[in-house]
Amino acid sequence: MYYIKKSIEISASHQLNLPYESKCNGLHGHNYDINIYCKSEELDENGMVLDFTHIKKKVMDKLDHKNLNEILDVPTTAENIARWICEQLGPKCYKVKVAESKGNLAIYER
Numbered sequence: 001m002y003y004i005k006k007s008i009e010i011s012a013s014h015q016l017n018l019p020y021e022s023k024c025n026g027l028h029g030h031n032y033d034i035n036i037y038c039k040s041e042e043l044d045e046n047g048m049v050l051d052f053t054h055i056k057k058k059v060m061d062k063l064d065h066k067n068l069n070e071i072l073d074v075p076t077t078a079e080n081i082a083r084w085i086c087e088q089l090g091p092k093c094y095k096v097k098v099a100e101s102k103g104n105l106a107i108y109e110r
Contacts, residue, residue: 008060012065016075
């Protein structure tokens with residue numbers, strides 16, 4: 001089994017619609033630190049699990065400097081962002097970690 005990890009940082013805004021008082025109910029932004037994990041039993045024709053540049057482009061083009069509420073059709077929590085990224089990258093992606101700030105980390109793993 002081959003494994004790769006791609007780390008990227010995006011800046012994006014979002015707001016949550018929580019049923020309780022929270023500063024997250026207002027529009028705000030984060031510099032998200034994202035770690036993407038992929039694996040494959042075999043390498044592709046280029047000798048890769050997935051091209052690091054393609055992973056970065058797929059995530060950055062969709063999410064960087066965007067309002068996440070306009071992209072995701074679920075609440076824009078770090079947990080849902082992690083799942084969305086994993087689904088966008090396909091079956092070779094098995095885990096995504098999203099830190100919205102120091103000390104706050106969400107992990108999605110399939």
